Amino acid sequence: MYLPLRAISVFHAAASSGSISRAAAELNVTPSAVSQQIQSLETHLGTALMTKVGRGVGLTEAGERYFAMISEEIDRIAEATQRMRGLRSVTLLTVRATPTLSTKWLLPRLRSFLDGHPDLEVRLNGTNEVTDFAQDAVDIEIRHGSGQWPGVYVEALAEETFLPVCSPAYCAAASLDAADLPRHRLIHSVKSQVQWPYWFSAAQTPPFDPGQRVLFDRSHMAIDAAVDGMGIALESTLMMWRELRDGTLTCPVRQPPDIRLKTQWIVCPYEHLHKKKVTLFLDWLRAERAAWEAASGASAVHGS
Structure with missing residues (x-):
């Protein structure tokens, strides 16, 4: 035939x-x-x-x-x-993710994926630029936003809790009420989906003059600034999991409001789901998500 x-x-x-x-x-x-x-x-x-x-x-x-x-x-x-031909077969997997997720969540875990898949070569592209899959040679993207993108496969990476955090040297854990925060320097992540006015409203604290503040356009910069004792940041537990685990960041507020959102999304064309390298990476991401949720203990949040 x-x-x-x-x-x-x-x-x-x-x-x-x-x-x-x-x-x-x-x-x-x-x-x-x-x-x-x-x-x-x-x-x-x-x-x-x-x-x-x-x-x-x-x-x-x-x-x-x-x-x-x-x-x-x-x-x-x-x-x-x-x-x-006597050659080792190597396949390139190109992943695009936001700079903070790349730095704070993917990089500390990526070695396990590489060790488990030696025939895959990974290119990690840390950018907020949205992928045009018809033009860009990207296999899979982890995109920041609302999750509303028609025509592509979309899956939430995880649900995140947003907390005020600072260095323990700046303020001790659970030592402040929400109304005390305006007296401190507040660190702002200007692209975050949860901003300080929303947090104060959720905490049922009256409107206030923000006073002294510092603004960053990348969450990883705000996290690092809080670790360095610059002030109090409002950030996602997904992005600062390691700092919370290691004790370099703590929540200084007693009984903070429970604010949970899904802001990071796995995105790719449906046809990419047939690529073995993509399915291997997706399986690994889901396993890492489950491990992060389990390690978060009582405060763990559940992805989709």
Whole structure:
């Protein structure tokens, strides 16, 4: 039986990347040659496999099923071919995440993923820039925001608790009431989804003149400033878990309001969920989330 192996491999490349142009660059051919091979395969199978989605391409229902059936076998063939050539097969996984999540949550854990998957090479892109998956060579993004992004797979990384924190040398734990905070220097994370006016409202404290304050546009800077004794920051337990664990930050407020939000989201095109490297990273993220929740003890919050 004749198998259009060239067309199958071209379809696999286009489906994996979600882009005709990226598949063409990977295969060192023209985009029109990629399109022709896919059309040839669709004719051979008697069904449409791909469709235009914005500036990229997506899989039809038949394309989803076919890609799921062939992708693991093609990956095995590629690995076997590399081994026959005496080379170690290495696959690049590109992850984009916000600077604070990259610095404070992913980096301290990333070694376990690398140790468990030596054939994966990870590129971590720490930026707040939203990924255009049709143009950017990004496999998976952890995005800050509301979670409302149509047309892509979205999963909450975890639910976070927002607390006022400071160095124990600045103020002892549970030594202040909410009404005492305006007398202190308050550290502001200007892009945070929970700001001080909201926190004071939740604490049922009357409006106040913010007085002396310092503002940062990155949460990791606000966390580090609080550790250094600069003042009191309002931050997420997800981002400052290590500082809370090590005792370099503490909550100086007695009975702070319970403010919980989901602000960090796993985002990728649906077709990326068929990539083995993406599923391996997702499984690892979920395991790390569960471990973080368990380690948080009584104050743990639950992700989706």
